[in-house]
Amino acid sequence: MSYRIITISRQFGSGGRTIGKKLAEALGIKCYDREIIDKVAEQSGFDKNYISEKGEYVPGGVFGTMMNRWSYSGPTNEERIWQIQAAYIKDLAEKESCVIVGRCADYLLSERDDVLKVFIHADDEYRAERIVKLYGESDINPEKRLKDKDKHRAAYYQIYTDMTFGDALNYDVCLDSGRIGEDKCVDILKDIFKLG
């Protein structure tokens, strides 16, 4: 088998995005993350911040009801974003070897055999420290911020893919970045990708 694409699913604060960027750099290929939002914004007319939130998180209050709402009132904004995002990611995978961070890319590209599917996670302590360093303090304590993000991201994944976020069976490789170390994760993934 020969890999062309790497998808990185990640827990909020685990450093999955940074690992994706470093990995792409090491492999001399592009890493798609915020670029996906820009593209969806361009095609949909929605604001980037709105897409950033709706394109990976289920907003509070609609857990479990979103699918029902679609069925009788036509596509919601969330579904339109999902569709544009999905088409863009599938097209991307067709065109070039790259790293794609988040946005259920593992699920969207699950029929391809050339995708190395990665999940990056870490314990709460590591992630809490990391998000305070990266994004600064906030009124809400870091543990609560993690819990909220985890809940909404897992719900988004579940609703759109009908699979459980973080189930090892959905991925080729899962790594605890807090335990293994960010750079070591990059090395392991680079090695697997190259040997493909």
Added chain:
Amino acid sequence: MSYRIITISRQFGSGGRTIGKKLAEALGIKCYDREIIDKVAEQSGFDKNYISEKGEYVPGGVFGTMMNRWSYSGPTNEERIWQIQAAYIKDLAEKESCVIVGRCADYLLSERDDVLKVFIHADDEYRAERIVKLYGESDINPEKRLKDKDKHRAAYYQIYTDMTFGDALNYDVCLDSGRIGEDKCVDILKDIFKLG
């Protein structure tokens, strides 16, 4: 951090046991698998085959009721086996650097910081082919054999640890042996263990 122990949880037929053995050999340490059964047999008086089955699988018909049964009729054979097995594994980890395959060792040693927790899995096609090669044909088709083993092993893990079998968050590293390859899995784990 410095690792001394590697625990390998694995899906039936994924080659996790073989990876554990090869890894131990590469690291010059011992791999504990059947040896645990021998030890529990010696201490409990139960037959090895009985322990092999009860020490990792929930028998049909008692899903969800085992905990209740314990509470009013004293420890069952399963619980006695669990207790002896748990004590033996904890003792082992205290005494020597080693690889321990299965038997919820990841959970039993979760308070130790020197344990590299690994989960090995693979898709049904890979595992079905592998179990027929290893264990031969049987009246029951390989897919059904896998499904039964998966169900009973997951139930055992859930009952004794109160965690979900195969949840990436419970492990430091999860690898798809069918996709990554058995020998590459050994190399990756050896490398992580050594750099620990």
